[in-house]
Amino acid sequence: MDKNSRIYVAGHNGLVGSAILKTLKQKGYTNIIGKTFKELDLRDPMAVRTFFEWEKPEYVFLAAAKVGGIIANNTYRAEFIYDNLMIQNNIIDQSYRSGVKKLLFLGSTCIYPRECPQPMKEEYLLTSPLEYTNEPYAIAKIAGIKMCESYNLQYGTNFISVMPTNLYGPNDNFNLETSHVLPALIRKIYLGKCLEENNWDAIRKDLNQRPIEGISGKADEQQIMKKLNKYGIVLSSSRSVAPSSPRPLVPSFPRSIVPSSPRPLVSVEIWGTGKPMREFLWSEEMADACVFIMENINFEDVNPSKSAKSVVCEARNTHINIGTGKEISIKALAELVKRT
Numbered sequence: 001m002d003k004n005s006r007i008y009v010a011g012h013n014g015l016v017g018s019a020i021l022k023t024l025k026q027k028g029y030t031n032i033i034g035k036t037f038k039e040l041d042l043r044d045p046m047a048v049r050t051f052f053e054w055e056k057p058e059y060v061f062l063a064a065a066k067v068g069g070i071i072a073n074n075t076y077r078a079e080f081i082y083d084n085l086m087i088q089n090n091i092i093d094q095s096y097r098s099g100v101k102k103l104l105f106l107g108s109t110c111i112y113p114r115e116c117p118q119p120m121k122e123e124y125l126l127t128s129p130l131e132y133t134n135e136p137y138a139i140a141k142i143a144g145i146k147m148c149e150s151y152n153l154q155y156g157t158n159f160i161s162v163m164p165t166n167l168y169g170p171n172d173n174f175n176l177e178t179s180h181v182l183p184a185l186i187r188k189i190y191l192g193k194c195l196e197e198n199n200w201d202a203i204r205k206d207l208n209q210r211p212i213e214g215i216s217g218k219a220d221e222q223q224i225m226k227k228l229n230k231y232g233i234v235l236s237s238s239r240s241v242a243p244s245s246p247r248p249l250v251p252s253f254p255r256s257i258v259p260s261s262p263r264p265l266v267s268v269e270i271w272g273t274g275k276p277m278r279e280f281l282w283s284e285e286m287a288d289a290c291v292f293i294m295e296n297i298n299f300e301d302v303n304p305s306k307s308a309k310s311v312v313c314e315a316r317n318t319h320i321n322i323g324t325g326k327e328i329s330i331k332a333l334a335e336l337v338k339r340t
Contacts, residue, residue, distance in 0.1 A: 103160070109163060111130075278328060281322070
């Protein structure tokens with residue numbers, strides 16, 4: 001890429017897209033294109049076609065996606081598979097048709113099997129069943145990888161797929177209905193701390209910024225407590241309050257946060273056993289990797305069938321994993337957030 005190349009960052013306001021946008025600007029790229037959802041619905045084939053014909057991007061970072069945590073993935077299964085398939089199908093196809101020089105498609109570690117060996121390697125893709133709760137999203141992302149591979153093989157395009165580990169950073173999603181594990185833990189434990197300190201001004205400020213299922217800081221304390229209880233933020237005196245809706249399939253085991261001074265005891269419930277290991281990567285470091293790959297890696301570099309020493313004639317698992325190689329259990333992560 002040249003510093004004045006026309007670069008389209010799809011999803012430039014999201015966690016990954018905003019980090020890529022920031023990295024590109026820091027590296028001196030000046031001709032960057034970004035469109036909000038109101039400006040361009042990426043699910044609309046005609047709108048995407050018109051955009052590519054008008055803007056003529058030379059390079060594309062495909063970071064746009066419908067994303068969410070366990071509850072959102074399991075609840076809105078149809079939306080997660082439909083929206084993501086439409087977004088990536090439209091952008092990848094129009095990138096080919098408009099002659100884009102290179103495209104980078106961002107997937108997710110959920111593409112790997114539920115019982116995937118550790119550490120996850122690219123060759124483990126499609127070797128056993130997926131995790132059920134996010135299967136529609138994972139299938140959409142796998143389709144994106146295969147679409148990039150297929151267009152490269154048939155049309156000679158230069159489309160690269162990368163699989164980031166769990167990300168966190170600026171512009172993360174802290175909506176308890178749809179967030180991933182780390183922002184959810186941060187917000188839940190923060191709200192628990194405010195409740196423990198009886199700091200209702202802070203609680204109301206938080207809910208005014210990000211209402212929980214329509215409940216803002218303007219609601220009365222009873223309404224707010226009912227909603228906090230549903231998400232596992234509970235005063236010890238109200239431990240018998242039943243959730244207002246069924247819990248997800250993931251089992252729940254409450255863990256108490258013990259105050260350092262005589263205050264109302266608050267527990268914050270964390271879904272699951274706490275034993276699963278997760279790897280987390282700062283979004284701006286992910287962006288560094290994405291820009292590096294766009295600048296230095298081509299499809300022929302990851303296509304095993306093109307290797308001089310290879311006897312393999314099939315192009316499979318051409319995606320690139322990006323992570324830190326360091327893991328932490330959900331329990332240890334929750335304790336770390338609590339201490340912080």
